[in-house]
Amino acid sequence: MLEIKNVYKTFNAGTVNEKRAINGLNLTLNNGDFVTVIGGNGAGKSTTLNLIAGVFPPDEGTIHLDAYNLTNLPEHKRARFLGRVFQDPMRGTAANMGIEENLALAYRRGEHRGLKSGISSEERKLYRERLAMLDLGLEDRMTSKVGLLSGGQRQALTLLMATLKKPNLLLLDEHTAALDPKTADKVLKITKEIVERDNLTTLMVTHNMRHAIEYGNRLIMMHNGQVVVDISGEEKKNLQVQDLLEKFNIDNDRMLLSE
Amino acid sequence: MNITALINSLPGAVAQGLIWGLMAIGVYITYKVLDLPDLTVDGTMCTGGAVCIVMMTSGYNIWVSLLCAVIAGMLAGLVTGIFHTFMGIPAILAGILTQLALYSINLRVLGGKANQAISVDKYNLLVSLRNVRKATIENPIFVSIIFTIVLIAILYWFFGTELGCSLRATGCNADMARAQGINTNFVKVLGLMISNGVVALSSALLAQYQGxxxxxMGRGAIVIGLAAVIIGQVLFSKIFRNFALKLLGVSIGAIIYYLVIQIVLQTQLIQTDDLKLLTALVVAIFLAVPFWKAKHFSKKVRKEG
Known part of the structure; x- marks a missing residue:
């Protein structure tokens, strides 16, 4: 269970560029929740994910995940609880390393890294199986450098890496935004399969309202660093894009365009 | 040009190249693997030799002296690492600061003198200029090759371990490394320590070699190291894909560098005093080549549709 309580975050405090990105955010995710997050540019979606991941600490407030207090834990220490996929396909993988090496890095997320061999032959078998599930033919290219893969393949691989070791929370930061629509749908399909298979608690930021409605059991909308809309259950199931547009009088260009 | 003199000078160039090749492998670890240009090496390239020679002349065993030289180099790397990670100083500046500080430390180690000699007659040196044309086991070329092979083997093993992989991942993509729970600061400090330890080893051998x-002795070392790395990359990147072979390419790059320098000197077109100027220019051009290639000679992409 994720509990964000009364969190504030201001960037460039005391300068002309001062920006209060998160303004008293409260958010609770139950285990197994698949929450989609929408909101305009600057609403605080990515900042929220970065606060959870520990890219920077909050100015005020607390963040708990299950029994752990994440609030002031450094990024690399809380990584053991979190699976992350970034918007930029380049960010989630090490381009100069092989596919299997990347998976081996992810397989040891949050564990002590000593002088044992970086990858074992047993692991290779596991990786081959998991890669085969992606249905992208990557299982036959295990030693290829990740830099040779397309954006969609890299996002699928990052997703696999993020979930190889079951995370307490999966953070998806617009992970299909840089992909073409067809590839985006494929990556989302894989996302759904993995989340359902492992019953992962997931927070997925998206700019695409159709995706926000189609996926997950709960939808939240952020505005000015707060949650302004929170829909779940039956209401979420019956939600239409038109409802969202009318109900909440959305006037953000980009959100309309991506519909 | 005196051909006999040139041929006579070649074994020395090879031996020097091999010893500097160890140093270049150290540079490769920071510059290529960690993607962290580290200028500490200009200082460490003296520290290792100074510690080794002073300890040997004080009566310590050669292997103990060598080990202490490596440890001294690692400490220098540790300082740069702390400057860079804990104090947030950009890597290049952190290296320059340590390098500057090391000048004073090196002078202190050398007992306030600018140099300290060691006689091959009185001490049992691992490598010496005097044996460079002897066909015996004492030949510095032979000894340096052993050191190079052992070092490459150790590094090849290390970069295949979990810890070594986390180092490579950090150099490749630090965001990703942190997301996988790697303490990138720790890993960077570790990489700097390993690199400077290797450089100090090279320095200790070089000091013995030249007596x-x-x-x-470390002035401009980083440029020579970069030259070796780049020559190795330019010549062998197509055939040497394995990590161990890449390191070998760096070592060969250093040998080629010293052979070229030797030949240029023998032609007497330039004087020894102008060497550093020439080196800097050559390295600058080699560094520029990939940039120019990408900018002006990129393959035209065929438009489709």
């Missing part, structure tokens, strides 16, 4: 440690 003295000099406070200026």
């Amino acid at each position: 003295f440690a000099d406070v200026n």
